[in-house]
Amino acid sequence: xxxxxxxxxxxxxxxxxxxxxxxxxxxxxxxxxxxxxxxxxxxxxxxxxxxxxxxxxxxxxxxxxxxxxxxxxxxxxxxxxxxxxxxxxxxxxxxxxxxxxxxxxxxxxxxxxxxxxxxxxxxxxxxxxxxxxxxxxxxxxxxxxxxxxxxxxxxxxxxxxxxxxxxxxxxxxxxxxxxxxxxxxxxxxxxxxxxxxxxxxxxxxxxxxxxxxxxxxxxxxxxxxxxxxxxxxxxxxxxxxxxxxxxxxxxxxxxxxxxxxxxxxxxxxxxxxxxxxxxxxxxxxxxxxxxxxxxxxxxxxxxxxxxxxx
Amino acid sequence: xxxxxxxxxxxxxxxxxxxxxxxxxxxxxxxxxxxxxxxxxxxxxxxxxxxxxxxxxxxxxxxxxxxxxxxxxxxxxxxxxxxxxxxxxxxxxxxxxxxxxxxxxxxxxxxxxxxxxxxxxxxxxxxxxxxxxxxxxxxxxxxxxxxxxxxxxxxxxxxxxxxxxxxxxxxxxxxxxxxxxxxxxxxxxxxxxxxxxxxxxxxxxxxxxxxxxxxxxxxxxxxxxxxxxxxxxxxxxxxxxxxxxxxxxxxxxxxxxxxxxxxxxxxxxxxxxxxxxxxxxxxxx
Amino acid sequence: xxxxxxxxxxxxxxxxxxxxxxxxxxxxxxxxxxxxxxxxxxxxxxxxxxxxxxxxxxxxxxxxxxxxxxxxxxxxxxxxxxxxxxxxxxxxxxxxxxxxxxxxxxxxxxxxxxxxxxxxxxxxxxxxxxxxxxxxxxxxxxxxxxxxxxxxxxxxxxxxxxxxxxxxxxxxxxxxxxxxxxxxxxxxxxxxxxxxxxxxxxxxxxxxxxxxxxxxxxxxxxxxxxxxxxxxxxxxxxxxxxxxxxxxxxxxxx
Numbered sequence: 001x002x003x004x005x006x007x008x009x010x011x012x013x014x015x016x017x018x019x020x021x022x023x024x025x026x027x028x029x030x031x032x033x034x035x036x037x038x039x040x041x042x043x044x045x046x047x048x049x050x051x052x053x054x055x056x057x058x059x060x061x062x063x064x065x066x067x068x069x070x071x072x073x074x075x076x077x078x079x080x081x082x083x084x085x086x087x088x089x090x091x092x093x094x095x096x097x098x099x100x101x102x103x104x105x106x107x108x109x110x111x112x113x114x115x116x117x118x119x120x121x122x123x124x125x126x127x128x129x130x131x132x133x134x135x136x137x138x139x140x141x142x143x144x145x146x147x148x149x150x151x152x153x154x155x156x157x158x159x160x161x162x163x164x165x166x167x168x169x170x171x172x173x174x175x176x177x178x179x180x181x182x183x184x185x186x187x188x189x190x191x192x193x194x195x196x197x198x199x200x201x202x203x204x205x206x207x208x209x210x211x212x213x214x215x216x217x218x219x220x221x222x223x224x225x226x227x228x229x230x231x232x233x234x235x236x237x238x239x240x241x242x243x244x245x246x247x248x249x250x251x252x253x254x255x256x257x258x259x260x261x262x263x264x265x266x267x268x269x270x271x272x273x274x275x276x277x278x279x280x281x282x283x284x285x286x287x288x289x290x291x292x293x294x295x296x297x298x299x300x301x302x303x304x305x306x307x308x309x310x
Numbered sequence: 311x312x313x314x315x316x317x318x319x320x321x322x323x324x325x326x327x328x329x330x331x332x333x334x335x336x337x338x339x340x341x342x343x344x345x346x347x348x349x350x351x352x353x354x355x356x357x358x359x360x361x362x363x364x365x366x367x368x369x370x371x372x373x374x375x376x377x378x379x380x381x382x383x384x385x386x387x388x389x390x391x392x393x394x395x396x397x398x399x400x401x402x403x404x405x406x407x408x409x410x411x412x413x414x415x416x417x418x419x420x421x422x423x424x425x426x427x428x429x430x431x432x433x434x435x436x437x438x439x440x441x442x443x444x445x446x447x448x449x450x451x452x453x454x455x456x457x458x459x460x461x462x463x464x465x466x467x468x469x470x471x472x473x474x475x476x477x478x479x480x481x482x483x484x485x486x487x488x489x490x491x492x493x494x495x496x497x498x499x500x501x502x503x504x505x506x507x508x509x510x511x512x513x514x515x516x517x518x519x520x521x522x523x524x525x526x527x528x529x530x531x532x533x534x535x536x537x538x539x540x541x542x543x544x545x546x547x548x549x550x551x552x553x554x555x556x557x558x559x560x561x562x563x564x565x566x567x568x569x570x571x572x573x574x575x576x577x578x579x580x581x582x583x584x585x586x587x588x589x590x591x592x593x594x595x
Numbered sequence: 596x597x598x599x600x601x602x603x604x605x606x607x608x609x610x611x612x613x614x615x616x617x618x619x620x621x622x623x624x625x626x627x628x629x630x631x632x633x634x635x636x637x638x639x640x641x642x643x644x645x646x647x648x649x650x651x652x653x654x655x656x657x658x659x660x661x662x663x664x665x666x667x668x669x670x671x672x673x674x675x676x677x678x679x680x681x682x683x684x685x686x687x688x689x690x691x692x693x694x695x696x697x698x699x700x701x702x703x704x705x706x707x708x709x710x711x712x713x714x715x716x717x718x719x720x721x722x723x724x725x726x727x728x729x730x731x732x733x734x735x736x737x738x739x740x741x742x743x744x745x746x747x748x749x750x751x752x753x754x755x756x757x758x759x760x761x762x763x764x765x766x767x768x769x770x771x772x773x774x775x776x777x778x779x780x781x782x783x784x785x786x787x788x789x790x791x792x793x794x795x796x797x798x799x800x801x802x803x804x805x806x807x808x809x810x811x812x813x814x815x816x817x818x819x820x821x822x823x824x825x826x827x828x829x830x831x832x833x834x835x836x837x838x839x840x841x842x843x844x845x846x847x848x849x
Contacts, residue, residue: 049403049406096581096585100584100585102584102585102588104402104403105346105402105406106584106588108406109535109539109580109584110580110581110584110585113577113578113580113581114581116532116573116574116577117574117577117578120570120571120573120574120577123570124568124570124571180698180701180709183691183694183695183698184695184698186684186687186695187684187695187698190684190685190686190687191682191683191684191685193646193666193682194678194682194683194684194759195695196646196665196666196667196670197644197646197666197667197670197675197676197678198667198670198675198695198696198698198699198759198760198762198763199667199670199671199675199698199699199702199763200667200695200698201665201667202667203665242410245407245410249407278418278421278422279418279422281414281417281418281421282414282415282418282419282422284411284414285410285411285412285413285414285415285418286411286414286415287411288407288408288410288411288414289394289407289408289411289412289415292404292407292408292411293394293397293398293404293408296404
């Protein structure tokens with residue numbers, strides 16, 4: 001109940017907070033929160049360190065824009081196409097990785113390799129993606145409201161759009177985690193050999209969590225691209241993948257919404273502490289190290305009791 | 311055409327030894343401590359910048375600057391091991407994450423000290439060798455020979471000395487080695503420090519050939535990991551061979567495929583090996 | 596023949612763990628497998644359960660070839676194995692372990708409709724709770740059901756392994772040294788549980804060292820040494836065979 005109230009209060013924030021920069025930070029927090037929460041389904045709950053998440057994020061961004069410009073569809077249709085594209089690719093990557101029973105470290109390396117390969121393709125396919133120059137987005141998503149079709153413009157509208165999206169993703173992940181499937185994922189994370197002898201199809205559930213997680217990353221990618229207004233190959237970079245891991249670790253991988261806290265801290269930090277770019281990177285690295293060594297359960301681990309299995 | 315290919319072949323071999331020295335560091339660290347030290351690329355950068363600074367900034371003779379740089383990197387490696395890696399032994403995810411955080415820390419410190427301006431060392435050994443019509447810069451040849459001898463001596467040390475065999479024993483069966491009196495903590499620290507020293511050496515030599523920027527290590531660590539996995543974690547000579555295979559493939563491949571795909575070869579190797587022969591080309595089992 | 600093993604061989608590199616082993620298990624019987632350490636008993640169970648793939652030979656379950664099937668499929672077909680060294684889900688409680696083991700039961704009861712229950716987690720629990728309680732009580736774990744499994748005594752850890760296997764409603768239960776580490780009372784309880792299981796229709800195949808425990812429980816026994824079968828028959832006569840005594844105790848005692 002406490003958490004529901006917390007979520008509800010977020011809806012009231014724009015009425016109280018009129019600072020546009022602060023609201024923008026929250027918008028980014030929510031969108032990156034989607035990215036981190038969906039990652040955590042794969043990492044925190046199923047125990048697989050996927051370095052493909054940033055790739056899903058970036059592919060969706062490009063796919064949304066490309067669908068809109070080449071197929072002349074709306075943002076929403078474009079986003080759905082992007083999600084389908086990401087799921088299809090994840091199916092291939094995931095099947096390869098999990099069929100071959102890649103464990104922990106090797107799974108991270110292979111997903112990293114696939115991610116880098118995808119980034120290189122996007123970087124060099126200039127006719128399609130404009131390469132390293134990136135794509136400047138001029139269109140905005142539109143929404144049907146009582147009154148007509150309205151473009152999503154202005155921080156406030158983006159605030160509500162991203163918050164609702166985040167809540168939907170958190171809702172889906174919570175449902176999965178609290179169900180029998182969540183138990184299977186926990187079993188896989190903790191002892192997949194035992195899980196297999198108890199009749200759990202480890203390959204299937206790893207793949208399902210990978211698909212759901214990457215679908216979430218795709219949603220984040222579509223939203224992020226159109227909020228920021230610019231897409232570039234760096235969306236798929238290793239740095240982005242690492243930032244996602246950092247958010248999940250910092251926020252706490254034992255709860256569904258914990259990573260949102262991590263997203264908030266990493267997004268807000270550069271604005272709160274005005275440091276030179278180098279010092280910011282230094283701080284980021286230091287935070288990562290301190291978190292994993294001193295605060296392995298993350299910030300939400302301090303507050304919430306872990307719920308592994310319903 | 312043939313001459314072009316042979317030229318690229320040689321180039322690839324030389325670059326390959328650089329990959330190989332990093333791969334050696336990766337494979338030793340992973341085999342003994344159970345973690346992959348992704349920060350080795352950053353340690354390489356420390357070695358490179360230190361060597362450059364000593365030579366061009368302080369005027370120390372290059373052949374002296376290199377060992378000093380290596381020592382400096384090793385010292386940093388020791389510091390990092392005792393304060394951080396010590397707590398992540400055999401916890402792969404934690405160690406991975408610490409090493410990744412370390413990259414940010416090291417690179418930003420280097421930036422703070424030396425800024426983003428690319429550094430170029432003056433020519434230490436100008437001139438070229440003419441090898442049957444092929445032109446090879448003398449310095450590249452020197453770098454190749456130095457790295458080759460270091461890797462070979464490491465191999466010899468590991469297989470012929472008592473200390474070396476203790477390392478192997480530990481890698482194969484940690485508990486047994488402990489029971490036999492091998493000082494495991496010392497061993498693990500030693501391996502971490504040694505691999506950072508190797509990376510530092512690679513960097514110091516790199517500085518004599520290429521322009522320096524802070525993120526120079528990032529592609530090398532990736533290539534190092536690729537070479538180590540390709541050869542098989544734990545194989546010393548394999549690291550060298552893996553590195554050379556990778557270097558040659560990239561160099562020769564760049565003649566036929568766009569430059570853009572240069573980095574892709576290693577990735578493709580990586581995926582194929584891990585899927586079909588996870589123990590690597592020379593690995594055990 | 597419920598389970599039929601023909602010419603089963605497993606090689607690990609140069610080591611032959613199981614060598615041309617052939618035997619059968621009849622429905623409702625309790626088959627005991629004896630053999631000294633390193634004789635290939637655990638490997639044999641791993642082969643049947645699908646954890647390892649045979650190098651040669653055939654495994655027939657209810658006249659169906661099961662070579663190479665993954666463990667979860669074998670479990671779904673009715674064969675469940677416990678582990679010699681108790682395998683647990685670190686951090687989770689005893690009850691949570693048994694709930695995880697209920698997956699097969701859930702799958703069988705609901706089939707694909709279980710996707711619908713993703714939206715309503717509490718709904719299906721009721722039908723399982725009963726069974727969970729009974730299994731826990733049967734294995735004398737109801738007193739510690741909310742404790743983290745890692746804090747259990749060794750004996751209880753083994754019983755938890757049995758409990759999880761029971762939850763899967765096995766037709767053939769493979770037990771790898773279930774009595775090792777149990778004290779006298781726990782062993783007696785285990786014997787009761789296993790006899791009860793057999794009376795309710797489960798077939799058992801048990802490896803153990805405790806000759807007393809297995810000798811009295813098993814209907815039939817086979818002895819294994821260096822991966823090959825060296826004796827077969829009623830437990831008493833198998834244990835008396837010189838080849839078996841030699842395998843366990845060495846030349847002189849035979």
